[in-house]
Ligand SMILES: Nc1ncnc2c1ncn2[C@@H]1O[C@H](COP(=O)(O)OP(=O)(O)O)[C@@H](O)[C@H]1O
């Protein structure tokens with residue numbers, strides 16, 4: 001039995017209009033992501049990374065081309081159908097986190113799980129797990145505004161994972177984080193990935209990208225490389241010296 | 249070379265780059281230039297200067313002739329004498345099949361860290377001139393290789409006890425070096441492809 005890819009695009013193009021000037025942001029990025037893959041999207045600023053994942057999540061209309069999510073044509077969906085698709089199957093962490101200001105951190109994270117049909121008890125357990133992994137258990141009862149930027153970003157990640165979506169889209173999820181918080185986020189992503197979570201993560205951080213199985217490099221709205229990351233050699237008792245000595 | 253030991257983790261903190269060897273500094277550029285077209289010694293010196301500008305110290309003409317002699321002896325190039333009416337014969341050098349293979353082998357292999365900035369740079373500048381490799385492909389291959397190393401460091405970090413703080417700092421240092429090299433590769437791609 002062959003499963004449908006979680007994401008498949010056919011020559012998607014996005015052209016923004018800047019006054020009179022057309023700005024081609026994505027120029028035919030053919031992409032196929034299978035269930036369980038962890039894909040990093042890299043490339044310099046302005047290369048179209050955000051536009052691509054926005055299109056995959058239905059936040060930006062494509063100019064032309066096709067987008068398929070889990071075997072279903074998505075680019076032709078109405079706003080409300082997209083909203084439904086996201087609620088059921090797609091989680092987002094975007095550069096602007098859009099947490100709900102008058103709800104606590106805990107409620108922000110539980111809401112998507114509840115909307116997707118989880119019981120209050122399941123939603124709470126999932127929330128406790130996610131906030132715990134991200135070092136935010138103590139902030140559960142605070143309003144988002146009382147949290148620092150990096151903390152809000154981690155709450156946004158917890159929220160995106162709350163309903164165990166079949167696809168997680170993350171745009172620079174470690175963008176504003178210091179080393180320690182970056183490590184927590186990457187650890188959580190690796191952990192959910194090991195349990196089968198499909199992830200597409202935009203990042204300019206090669207350390208974050210190396211957690212993925214596959215890296216897609218964009219330049220000027222086009223793919224310039226798409227390749228698996230060579231697997232780590234897992235010999236007995238490898239240590240840092242072995243790795244660094246390789247460079248000598 | 250400095251080596252720091254911390255628990256069972258050893259990190260070589262060497263960050264001074266390997267000196268430019270004759271192999272890298274003169275032989276390979278000469279082979280690459282000859283892959284483009286046959287040339288005599290003085291033309292090669294001029295082509296080296298034109299190609300690298302201030303980025304690389306050009307060897308003097310004596311060094312170039314010595315190296316050409318060695319390359320010839322090794323069978324990587326051969327020379328023919330071209331008659332000139334008013335002057336002594338001029339030697340024109342050309343690449344042998346063996347020389348082309350040596351060049352391709354050099355262009356194809358990924359490089360480890362510390363020599364990156366000199367040797368990879370040479371590849372980036374020379375390889376497309378010779379038509380044996382494409383810059384985008386070179387950058388992709390090197391990037392993948394480094395991402396693989398980065399992944400190893402990640403794995404190492406995960407399997408190193410959280411209490412071993414020095415080890416973690418060393419691993420992090422190695423990651424930051426690698427990150428800088430990867431960022432630089434991305435810049436090369438933006439500028440050169
Ligand atoms: N809403 C918009 N209107 C006009 N141009 C845009 C808009 N959003 C992005 N762009 C342009 O599209 C290109 C790609 O942007 P983006 O996808 O944000 O790149 P990245 O995330 O890789 O930095 C850039 O040139 C950017 O200026």
Ligand SMILES: [Mg+2]
Pocket residue numbers: 049050051171
């Ligand atoms: Mg962006």
